[in-house]
C-alpha cells in the first residue's frame with residue numbers, strides 16, 4: 152500500500168511538474184545540450200555583429216576624408232592584416248599581405264629585430280622641433296603626432312601599398328600629407344636619409360613635392376605637400392553624376408602634365424628614375440586640375456630585398472607591361488606602357504581590368520585595340536564627356552595609346568616624345584620627315600587604323616637641356 156501510496160504521490164508530483172513545465176519531460180542532458188547550443192548560437196551572433204560593425208567602421212574611415220566634392224571609389228580591402236596603422240608596433244610572427252594580386256608572407260619579427268638593433272642610437276633622439284635639412288625638413292615624431300591628432304583615424308586620407316596616409320596640419324598652419332611607411336622596420340636611418348634626400352631633391356610642378364621626413368626609432372614617415380582635389384581614379388571612376396567634370400580638354404591637360412612629370416624622371420635626371428607604378432590613383436589633382444604624380448622613388452627607397460618591394464615592383468595589375476610582368480626586367484619602357492594604359496583609362500573612363508564588364512571588355516587594352524582595329528574609335532570615348540573631342544584630338548590620343556603599349560618595348564616612344572605628340576596640334580597629320588632609323592617597317596594594325604600617316608613627329612631620345620626645360 153505504502154509503496155503504491157509513494158508511487159501515487161510521486162506520479163502526482165510528476166504530473167504537477169509536467170503540467171507547469173512541460174519541457175521537463177525531456178531528459179536533463181538533452182535540456183543542457185539545448186541550452187548550450189542556444190548560448191553558443193547567441194555568442195556567435197554577437198561576434199558576427201561586432202565584426203560587421205568593425206568592418207563598416209573601417210570602410211567609413213577610408214572615405215571620411217574625401218570631402219563631399221571629391222567622388223569616392225569603393226576599393227577592395229586587400230590588406231589581410233592591419234600592418235602600419237599603429238605607431239607602436241606590436242610583435243607579430245608573420246604577416247600576410249595581398250597586393251596587386253600577389254600574396255607575400257613577411258617575417259615581421261625578424262625585420263623588427265634587425266631594425267631595433269640598427270636604430271638603437273635613434274631611440275635617444277629627442278628633438279621635438281623640425282630641423283632644416285637643406286632640401287626639406289626633418290620632423291620629429293611628436294610634431295607629426297600633433298599634426299595628425301595622434302595619427303587618428305579621422306586624419307586618415309587613405310591607405311596604399313606603402314602605408315597609411317594622414318592629413319596633417321603643422322604648427323605653422325600648413326597642411327601636409329604624412330605617409331607612415333609600412334616597410335619601415337628594416338632600414339637604418341642613414342640609408343633611409345640618403346634615399347629620401349634623392350627623392351626630396353626632385354622638384355617638378357607635376358610631381359608631388361616631398362617636403363620632409365621623420366626617422367625616429369623604428370618609425371619612417373614621409374611628409375608631402377597636400378594635394379587637395381583627390382586623385383584621378385576617384386574622378387574617373389567615382390560617382391560624378393551624368394556628366395563628368397573632366398572635360399576632354401581637362402583630361403588632355405592631365406595626360407600631358409603626367410607625361411611631363413615622367414619625362415622629367417626618365418630623361419631629366421641623372422640617374423634616371425623609373426616610377427614603376429604609374430596608375431590613376433597615383434595621379435593627384437589640384438583644384439585647377441593640375442596633375443601631380445605621387446609615389447615616385449618609393450620602390451627604391453624601401454630597398455629591393457624586402458618582400459613588400461618585390462610585390463611593389465610588380466606594379467599594379469592591369470598597368471604592368473608584359474615584358475616586365477614576365478621577366479621582372481625594369482626600365483622606363485615599362486612606365487611608358489603603364490602610361491599608355493592610363494591614357495586609355497582617361498579617354499574611355501574605364502578601369503584597366505574590370506570583371507563586371509562583358510567578356511570582351513574586361514581587359515581595357517584588348518578591347519581598346521579591337522575597337523580601333525575595327526575603326527570604332529569614336530565609341531571609345533567616355534560617355535560621361537559631354538562635348539566630344541575633335542576627331543583630330545581623338546586620333547592623336549588613340550595613336551599615343553597604341554604606340555605606348557607596343558609589345559616591342561623598343562618601339563615605344565620615350566616620355567619626352569609623348570609630350571610632344573600630345574601637345575602638337577598637327578599631330579598625327581603633319582607630313583613628317585623622320586630619320587630612317589625611326590621608321591617602323593611593321594606598324595601595328597591598330598596604329599594603321601588610327602592614321603595611315605606618319606605616326607610621330609618626334610625628336611630623339613638623347614634630350615637636350617632645352618627640351619628638358621620644356622617639360623617643366
Ligand SMILES: Nc1ncnc2c1ncn2[C@@H]1O[C@H](COP(=O)(O)OP(=O)(O)OP(=O)(O)O)[C@@H](O)[C@H]1O
Pocket residue numbers: 308309310311312313314315316328359375376377378379381382428432433435445446
Ligand atoms: N600628398 C597627398 N595629398 C593628398 N592626398 C594624398 C597624398 N598622397 C596620397 N594621398 C591620398 O592618400 C591615399 C593613399 O595613397 P597611396 O599613394 O598611399 O595609395 P594608392 O595610390 O591608393 O595605392 P598604392 O600604394 O598602391 O599606390 C590616396 O587616396 C591618395 O589620393
